Amino acid sequence: MTTRARFLPPWLMTGARFILGLALAAMLWEAAVLLLGIRPHILPRLSTILSAIAATPGAYWSGFLRTLAETLIGFAAGGIVGVLNGVLFFRAPALRDLLFPIFVVSQTIPVIAFGALVVLWFGNTMLAKAVIAFYLTFFPVTVNTLLGLQSVDPRHTALLRSFGASGRQQLLRLQLPMALPQIFVALRLAASLSLVGAIVGEWFGDTTGLGVLLLQAMYNENVVGLWAAILCAAVLGTGFYGLVALAERRILFWGAEQ
């Protein structure tokens, strides 16, 4: 055990454990369906689902890419606008008091209702889906950016002021980096939410995407197809969340110190 640990770097060990866990879950799934005699329209065997994907990989792949693109655009726009909003509200409290209630009200509109509106406004375009993903992501990022900026130790701010730092220098050299841990909490949340937004957006009508595959499978009572689409969405969601978490670990190397 010790010799193996010495030869394998920690990230490889983590990766190996993750794959082992996945393999175990897959085996359990397969065995449970077989041994307990679960009927296929309740839960098909994993191997059936995987072979369904392997039979028409093109449909799933293009759906995956399309939904990925919508998710990424919505996430990026939500992240950027969220951080900018947070900075704006931090620097201009009067503006915050004016706009924040409107933001909160906007978030109480159910995404389904909002989705219908967006499709009316933007039509059946990729932009419409990205806008719905954006709508779900910008608010948590705004709130957390603001919280992070407000939680900066005033003694730190005083130190930079004593050096003669301008407001811009304080923001870039102190406040934004200090707020990064809070911002990343919101970005991880936004990674999952933007995928939800993209899929819901596709339900309002489109021809490609994982949401479309889900809907088609549902209408055709194609249980295997439904599960295949779910599996693809899970891979997309987990992968994206994992990437954001990895970026967080890399960027916030100093940990939760101070």
Add this chain to the structure above:
Amino acid sequence: MTLPPSAATPLLELQGISKTFGSVQAVRDLSLSVEEGEFVTVVGPSGCGKSTLFNMVAGLDEPDPGGILRFKGRGCHAHELLGRVSFMPQRDLLLPWRNVVDNAILANEIEGANRAEARAKALRMLPEFGLTGFEKQYPHQLSGGMRQRVALMRTFLFERDLMLLDEPFGALDALTRTLMQRWLLDVWQRHRRTILFITHDVDEAIFLGDRVLVMSARPGHVKHARRVDLPRPRAAELVTSPEFTALKREILEAIEEESMKSFVASNGAVAA
């Protein structure tokens, strides 16, 4: 070797300065002056307004109207001192995402200095601050004493006429503290900066200072000013010498009186 009484204008001069926060008067009618090249220490009971004094001299807080604040002989507002004195607060306040060198040059970077030149200068200063080989380390990898030295290096690299040190060794253990005091004197002797140094440790105040100012209980003002005529360079044995002890007795008496006042005042507040 004591400083000759200088006929020139003092570097920093405060006259009749007061500062009120809401209903609390932290500082009242405070007057002091610091000569060029002088090492002045300020002691006082806790909560006597020492930090208020420092925040005003650093330019962070504006004193109440009425007093006089002069820097280099010219009257000015406190905020005009922002960026003109080099301020070191109690905690090291290093930025966790910057390594030792980049933390040390933070103030230089803010004033727009060339980053490569500032880094080179910081690298040359590392041995003097006992940080050789640690330039690439991050604050979370350093001990408390080392972090404090990085903060001091940041203060020294920000070359200003006046350095404000607010209990820089307050958080260190006793042994590290005495080592750091001797080291600071050593560095000061070579760079000859003007230093205003806050502490609550009387030994530290006498050992380091050309002059010790004792502050009164709140509202704070300078109650007692004492020139320290002990020879420099000062060695560790100095603290057990009769001259040192006599000075210490005198200053302790002045402080104790004030500590009793603030103790009674705070107890009275509890009773009321």
